[in-house]
Amino acid sequence: xxxxxxxxxxxxxxxxxxxxxxxxxxxxxxxxxxxxxxxxxxxxxxxxxxxxxxxxxxxxxxxxxxxxxxxxxxxxxxxxxxxxxxxxxxxxxxxxxxxxxxxxxxxxxxxxxxxxxxxxxxxxxxxxxxxxxxxxxxxxxxx
Amino acid sequence: xxxxxxxxxxxxxxxxxxxxxxxxxxxxxxxxxxxxxxxxxxxxxxxxxxxxxxxxxxxxxxxxxxxxxxxxxxxxxxxxxxxxxxxxxxxxxxxxxxxxxxxxxxxxxxxxxxxxxxxxxxxxxxxxxxxxxxxxxxxxxxxxxxxxxxxxxxxxxxxxxxxxxxxxxxxxxxxxxxxxx
Numbered sequence: 001x002x003x004x005x006x007x008x009x010x011x012x013x014x015x016x017x018x019x020x021x022x023x024x025x026x027x028x029x030x031x032x033x034x035x036x037x038x039x040x041x042x043x044x045x046x047x048x049x050x051x052x053x054x055x056x057x058x059x060x061x062x063x064x065x066x067x068x069x070x071x072x073x074x075x076x077x078x079x080x081x082x083x084x085x086x087x088x089x090x091x092x093x094x095x096x097x098x099x100x101x102x103x104x105x106x107x108x109x110x111x112x113x114x115x116x117x118x119x120x121x122x123x124x125x126x127x128x129x130x131x132x133x134x135x136x137x138x139x140x141x142x143x
Numbered sequence: 144x145x146x147x148x149x150x151x152x153x154x155x156x157x158x159x160x161x162x163x164x165x166x167x168x169x170x171x172x173x174x175x176x177x178x179x180x181x182x183x184x185x186x187x188x189x190x191x192x193x194x195x196x197x198x199x200x201x202x203x204x205x206x207x208x209x210x211x212x213x214x215x216x217x218x219x220x221x222x223x224x225x226x227x228x229x230x231x232x233x234x235x236x237x238x239x240x241x242x243x244x245x246x247x248x249x250x251x252x253x254x255x256x257x258x259x260x261x262x263x264x265x266x267x268x269x270x271x272x273x274x275x276x277x278x279x280x281x282x283x284x285x286x287x288x289x290x291x292x293x294x295x296x297x298x299x300x301x302x303x304x305x306x307x308x309x310x311x312x313x314x315x316x317x318x319x320x321x322x323x324x
Contacts, residue, residue, distance in 0.1 A: 024190075026191075038218060038253075039218055039219055039226075039253070041249070042246075042248055042249050042251045042253055043171050043172060043246055043248060043253070044172060044248060044249075045171070051310040051311055051312055052310075054307070054308075054309065054310055054311035055304060055309040055310075055311075056224070058300055058303055058304065058307075059224040059294040059300060060224050060225075060226075062224075062294070062297055062299060062300045063222070063223075063224040063225035063226055063273065063293075063294065064204075064225055064226030064227075064228045064229060064273070065218055065219060065224070065225065065226040066204050066216065066218050066226065076249070076251060078204070078216065080186055080187045080190070080203070080204060081187065086187060086193070086195075086199065086202070086203060087199075087202040087203070088186075088187070088202070088203050088204040089201060089202050089203060089204060089226065089228040089229075092299075095299070095303060096303070098311070099311050100311075109190040109191065111189075111190060111214050112213050112214050112215070112252075113250070113251065113252060114214075114216060114251060114252075116186065116187075116190055118187075118191070127311075128310075128311040128312060131312075133310050133320060138309055138310070143309075
């Protein structure tokens with residue numbers, strides 16, 4: 001009987017520890033940067049920033065490619081939650097602000113070299129300030 | 144560069160839309176052709192413990208959790224401008240064999256899903272389910288010509304581009320830019 005009780009308690013403790021490990025503590029952050037399409041930016045298959053890439057960024061966000069924020073320090077965050085909405089596959093709010101320069105507050109979880117951002121609040125939205133189309137045209141097809 | 148873009152955007156459709164069952168190069172930076180077994184997981188659930196039924200039913204980004212505990216975000220499928228969530232959602236919580244590409248660049252390692260099957264010996268399928276699902280959501284037959292150019296025909300995308308312009312600076316900025324070209 002004692003053995004069974006110990007085994008159950010041990011199992012429960014392992015479960016708690018495993019859950020805690022899976023849900024590691026996040027880091028609270030305020031980030032300023034450009035809302036980007038993570039695929040085009042991280043693979044550099046085309047010019048991926050600002051007004052030149054705006055249309056493509058909308059296509060990719062609508063297609064369910066993870067939306068990212070390219071922070072002013074060059075760090076890329078993949079957005080998994082936006083203003084309380086846990087939709088990260090073609091989130092309508094994120095579609096609206098593609099290519100915008102925003103300041104956000106939220107939690108960052110880092111795992112295996114990727115920073116995942118859960119945005120609680122947009123603190124500021126300056127719209128598109130990275131005017132790149134004169135140099136790079138409209139990506140990727142020129143129209 | 145243009146060739147690289149087309150390979151990355153459309154290569155899968157043109158070359159591997161048929162019955163092939165092995166990933167092929169798209170010429171991506173730091174590219175590795177890989178096949179591995181992993182569990183399909185909801186990324187948000189895996190990170191935070193917030194775990195709705197069925198990985199959120201398709202509204203969340205999904206990833207692959209390897210036996211070693213590495214969490215891999217699956218960001219791309221074989222359809223132009225589309226991600227992998229619509230491909231993986233049918234396998235939520237299941238173990239799959241994923242066939243595709245790792246690309247490592249700018250300090251990030253991402254995964255492109257080209258084929259998958261339920262492990263260990265399920266039937267292979269191409270990672271192009273986004274297209275028929277998009278067609279269904281939009282009341283079209285899967286063979287409708289609009290499906291291949293879904294990104295130009297998606298009502299939500301069209302409404303946004305009409306409002307914001309292709310440059311995101313408004314329709315007038317688009318007009319001036321086009322005139323200048």
